[in-house]
Amino acid sequence: MSKFDSIRPYYDSEVNEGINSILHHPMMKAMMNFTYPDLDESDWKEQLKKTHSIRDFQINFIYESVQKVLERSSDGLTTSGFDQLDKNTSYLFISNHRDIILDTSLLNVSLYDHQLIMTASAIGDNLVKKDFLLKLSKLNRNFLVQRNLPPRELLHSSKLMSEYIGQLLLRENRSVWIAQREGRTKDGNDATHQGVIKMLAMGSDENLVMDYFKKIKIVPVSISYEYDPTDALKMPQLIAEANNEIYIKEKNEDFITLLSGIMGQKKRIHIHVAGVLDQEIDQIKSSIDNSNKQIQALAQTIDDAILSTYKLWPTNFIAYDLLHNTNRFSTHYTENEKMLFERRLEMKIDAANPMATESFLSMYANPVVNKMKYENAL
Structure with missing residues (x-):
């Protein structure tokens, strides 16, 4: 067994079995009928049965599903900055986070369109409690972020994830997407949580943290939606927080939010990728000695890149x-x-x-x- 088995996506050797295990699930049928409304059920099932790699599944099915979502629920996706990235290089994309599924899906569509390496993407295990969603996420190269753990287990989980991200980037030449914070931004104030940076730093020698951050090629990403399809759904939590009350989610709230994000009206969408944080990290390393302050400065640098390039809409x-x-x-x-x-x-x-x-x-x-x-x- 691999030490990463509890969080990793499927290996290509497991993909076909994974597909067959959900082939007849009602949600798979709904997804395929949405994506290929003119295709007979037996045809798409036959194509799925012939699929033996994550890349084939993403390109032939997920890519097409996202295109259909854009067609049905938006006025189109525009991008900027992708031409400055190298086609054979893996990057760590750190993004603001507005939508559970679409943020990373739209980034991967854009990477594929620009012939760049697509990502393995972090997803909270609270979002894939349903067996179908867990298997679909593993088919879509998602790895699990384990939530709501006691402190000791959380530390172990963070180390494991940091090590896995390092392996993907430095050994497998696989790009990685991770949100700048746990959970979506609900009040429009995108901010990088230092805990995310500290988690990433666990994969390095503690004396060479900034060198490690240079090596993994951090690329800040800003994504903006003209209309947030889940805007009204975010209100109860914002109001509770404003009243200093503890907000407790409804039983199927995450799932409802997930579906609303996919199908709700978004109008225009824009993704901008900044350049690799290279000279910025050199500057932090040369001007700041304290490691905690270095991490604080890096979080601020990511924020500056995301906020200053965020596409504003009417x-x-x-x-x-x-x-x-x-x-x-x-x-x-x-x-x-x-x-x-x-x-x-x-x-x-x-x-x-x-x-x-x-x-x-x-x-x-x-x-x-x-x-x-x-x-x-x-």
Whole structure:
């Protein structure tokens, strides 16, 4: 047995068996009928039975599913920065996190379109408790982040994941995607949690942490959706936190959010990949001696790269102006765009709840506030 068996995706030698074990599952049928509405069930089943590698499964099925999602629930995906990456090099993509499935799926579609190495991607084990979802995630090259562990087990799990990420990047030449924080950003304030950086550092010699970070080629990624398909679903947790209350998820909340993120309207989507953090890491290493402060500085550097290149949409500017009762950014949107956004607000949020209204507007407005911190970024 491999030490990574508890978290790794399928090996290619296990793919066909994994596919056959979910071939007749109702959710597989729903997914394939959505992706290939004109194809007879026996045809797509026959093609799946002939699939023996993760790459073939991703290219022939997942890629097509994501294209159908974009067609049905968005006004298209645009990208920038991918042309500066090397086709034969693996990278550690650290991304802001807005949608459970689509963030990494859209990145992989973009990597494939640019003939770059696709990623193995981190996913919380709380999201794949259903057997079908676990197997599908392993077929899609996801590795598990173990959640809600006691401190000693969490330390062991973090070391294991750090070592696995290092193996993928440095020995298997496989790119990796990981979110900048545990869980999605719900208030629009994207921020890198230092715990993520510390977890990655566990794979290095403690005296050579910054050298290790250079070696694994960190690439910050910003992804932005014109409409967040799960915006209203995030409100209860934001309101609870604003009231200093402990938020407890409903039984199937993660699954409902997952489906809503995939099928809900997103309008336009943009992904930007920054350059590899190379000179930035040299600068941190040469100017800061303390390892904790180095990690803090690296987290800030990732934040700067993500926030300053985040694509702002009319919805962000409209929300800012509504929240602050101003027309400061009125040149960035039309009256029709404003009317549509206000209609969405009315449909999604109870007007009698001012805290919910404020939280909803802040979620869209905060990326504008964050970008205003960077000179000439707006």
